[in-house]
Amino acid sequence: MFASEVASPYSINEATAFLRRFPQAVPAAACTRLIIDPAFSKRPITILSLSNIKELQAISRTDRFLDIGACVSMTRIINLPNISSLEPLKKTLLTIGSASIRNRASLGGNICSPDSFGSAFPMLSCMEASVELRSGNQSRWLRIHELVSEAGRPALPKGSFLTRLRLPIRDWEFSCIVRKGNSILPGEHGTCFAALANIEKNAISELRIAVAGTIQVRSRDLEMNLNGKKLPLAAKDIENSRHQFMETAIEAGLAPSIAISSADTVRAFLQNLSGESA
Amino acid sequence: MNIQFILNGEDIQIVAEAGDRLSDILAGRHYSDSVHQHCGYGVCGRCMVLMDGLPVNSCLVPAYEVRNSEVISWEGLIQTPEYQLIEIAWQTHKLELCSFCRPAVSLLMASLMDSSSRPSDAAIEETLSALNCRCTAPERLFAAGRTVVNLKEGRNKPDVR
Amino acid sequence: MDSERPLPALDLPLVSTFTTSDLLHVRILRSPVAKGRIKSIHIPHLPRGYRSIMIDDIPGSKTITVFGTEIPVLARERVSYRGEPIALLAGPDPARLQEAIELAHISLEEEEPDFTFSQFNSDRIAARCEYSHGDVELAFSIAQSMAEHEYHSAALYHAAQEPQGAVVWFDYDKLTIRCASQWPYLVRSQVAAVLDVKESEIVIEAADPGNHLDSRLWYPALLAAQAALAAVICGRPTRLILDRREDFLYTTLRAPVFSSYRSSCDKNGKLNAIDARIIINCGAYGVLAEEMAKRALAAASGAYSADNLRIQCYAVQSNLVPLGPFAGLVMPQILFAAERLIDDCARLADIEPVQMRRLNLLEKAAELGLVKRKKNIPFDELVESVCGISDFNRKHASFELVRKRHSDPAGQPGRGIGLAFGYQTPGGFITGSGTAASTVEVELTKEAELIIRSSSIPGTAGTVHIWKQIAADIIGQEPETIHFEPLRTGSLPDAGPSSHSGTITIISKLIEEACRAISQRRFREGLPIKVKKTMRPKNPVPGGPVDGCAWGAAVVELSINSYSGEPEVHGVWLSVKAGRILSIEKARNTLITNTALALSQSLYEHIPLEDGQIPEDANRCYHLARANQIPPIQVLLADSEDKAAIAGVGDLPFCLVAPALANALSQARDTPWQTDFASGMPGGGYW
């Protein structure tokens, strides 16, 4: 990594001041992704290191939400005790890198790359997480899907950085996380599929499905169609859902092989819901 | 930039480019020949060091992140009493690690002893899998990891599973 | 010159830790295209203390000769694969060298490259051989039916611990080179030829090759020649160590193999005809082409035969990097196809896989034309034991029921269990390539330390421990008092190439003999006592399922994860009989470790292809299994037969795991699985 200049502020205000002066500066957490990014091996970059800012390392909890600082390491999240609603996210994080990478790699860094969505993104999207962004003197909360452009690409607003993630505390009866493709870094050949569902009175009460790599796909139409459906689903419904997800994914620009295999996972997930409920 | 950190208990002051990798500094400048930069992108685990107590891949740590931190490499670890326990665990399970990985495995095992609560078997396996070993039966590696934890807890019973 | 570092299990130094003052780094300027004619090379102006080196700077031979094949040290007019070395740049700062490499410009007249190998022109054939008995065409013409099968084995990366490289320094009147080679004397002879100096002026210090899987058979000679050339031209010590990406993309990979078969069998399942056509892609230059083709010929029908048999083997050149040796030297790819074939035939004939194999097994003294056997193949012993511990027969039958009932292709995928049976031939080369006498010298010093000097490089650290244990048992000393002297050429005669698993057979015997001699003389003579033992291997060694092979059977059980659609292996069982076993524990450990590696290869290690080429970032997609991704592995090892010969076992898992897994996958997916990579190529296609 060719870092021509590095600022390591100790407070959010210092960081925003620096970003105002150097709008091209690249915010960095643990750098486990930046340092292996070929784009940064030669091109000089100015780094705004966020790792010394205490607030970004904090975790706090209310009855309804868990707030996680942008620079909290994945290991710390995995080791958080007794929050069952975090299990799907923990499972997701365990698929990323190795234990020693996760000791430093942050959840914030995972979802902020401008090139592709980190593997935690689709699960956070299913959990309907919110993110707190800071730019200038302002901080604002966005829903995580607002970090996705219309074209389905990462769209962290320029000149801002992430300070916190807010996860609703809420249990999920069914979860599924599948890594697709071989690439180490997320991208066209390295996508992550996530799904969550709850069942009430033998019907799907809530269903969320997302897949993300270079682009993110979440078919809200499909989710709406299936919400409230009685279980077990008819084979035809499952097949139609598979087809609908595949079409949405291909249209969104997902590589056809990944779109097909993601659609197959949708089918398997729905079959599993049906089977379990029966 | 000037970088100050503690390596194996000694204060180190160096001048390095901010984006240089810690592994390059430790291995390239021969501060620590036990650090091997074999893949350079976080996969092999042979560049492992303990940074502020946690095992990390030093090829993924930029120099500026090292400032004011405490780094322990194998050369430092072998001076500690924990290392004796690690060696006992290896001997118990007849673990014959290659010279490339021995330091990394030692550091990973040391980190298991450092945990505030006893790590679960899954956590032991996850930690030791941070090294990409190509020469040892995984079951033996894990058994040695469990033994290290037992020994640290004063349960001088090697794991015999 | 090394600082204190962990005690290496192999007692050999590492290349990367070497340091000395005024060391120059060497970087390679490589061809950007796979095939073409070089028109001009432009290298940017280099500052003082830096230097570029081109082919005309070479004082001696412009090529190295390995196993009879010439390989350019630097390309002159033509390039034959992308990444082929064209020039060397040497200087004190590696970053400056990298910059210069990026600014360099090579103008080439590009030609249409050949990557595929299932189709080829005759001018691409590097070696061919064939065998037949009976009349396959006649047999097919009268058979009730004939089936066609195709199997593919992909290229694989060795992923040895340290990327390849060499360091060179001047030691008085000698040029000393440290590199991790399986054949240090080859390195010495080739460096001497390139520098046009006497071999005695060059010393090769063997470095720890790690778990090399045969990646260090010849390639280090090329790197050593390049590093030595730079050292001599610049008059300074040099260091040429590839980074992981270069190691992955531009050194050797496992040779991919395409096997197509026609077969027919009677209603009882007895094969009456097999017609095999095996094509090995040996990449650029065709190193060891003949050896690979002959090995394939001897192994093409596995442990089985048919009344009518025809085998044609081709080793074909292509414009990929040199492809070749990899644990087992092409045997795993060939046995993969043979074991898939017998399973597919069993399925077509609706016969149990065990029964099908038993029915068609080579019999005692049966002649494959290529191989003469006197002894029985331990089929029943091994297959019964492996099926017993894995409960193969029951599970296979019940999974078959599910498979046959399963008519809805969109339904839940299934489970599968697969069997494979095969062998590892005793070490050595069929064609006698590079065969030379092996020598071991053992010395009991005045301090009663035992020093073993071997001219062979051990395959793994485990091998060294076995050797130490042999010596310890005979001499009656603790293994800690036994040392291997780091190998330097000149101190012992050339032993030829050491192979991943084969070397153990010969060297063990020599150590044993030498230690016995010392033990007899020990209390009659004063110390030190030195004994030297030499063995000249049979030349050439027969290939195929000869007497003296180690035999094994493997079972793999898996299910298809309904969410990911990928196989999840639940267990692997191995049963092995390997003649005389020196250390049951070490042999078992080697088998488990290599089974884990073989699983990693089949489940995760995948080299993608884009327009026939390996993409430049392929190393970033090459996953290696992590230890906690390996399922339980159980090994049954038959008792050691004290009178039998020592056979290596290390290659057996590479020969057995992939076909057992693919057989299981064929059942679980209800479709014949044609490749030894369990996920297949994304989007279909094969290597």
Ligand SMILES: Cc1cc2nc3c(=O)[nH]c(=O)nc-3n(C[C@H](O)[C@H](O)[C@H](O)COP(=O)(O)OP(=O)(O)OC[C@H]3O[C@@H](n4cnc5c(N)ncnc54)[C@H](O)[C@@H]3O)c2cc1C
């Ligand atoms: C061997 C290996 C395996 C890996 N496997 C995976 C994987 O499976 N899945 C996966 O998703 N990733 C993977 N990664 C990439 C990386 O480790 C993770 O994505 C990690 O979560 C990044 O976190 P970080 O703190 O290191 O981020 P950094 O590298 O510091 O930053 C990553 C990106 O986020 C931006 N950024 C960081 N923090 C902020 C912030 N607070 N506000 C705004 N922008 C910010 C940076 O500018 C940069 O673009 C892997 C990396 C390695 C080396």
Ligand code: FES
């Ligand atoms: S060099 Fe750091 S993990 Fe391989």
Ligand code: FES
């Ligand atoms: S200990 Fe080094 S590869 Fe296994």
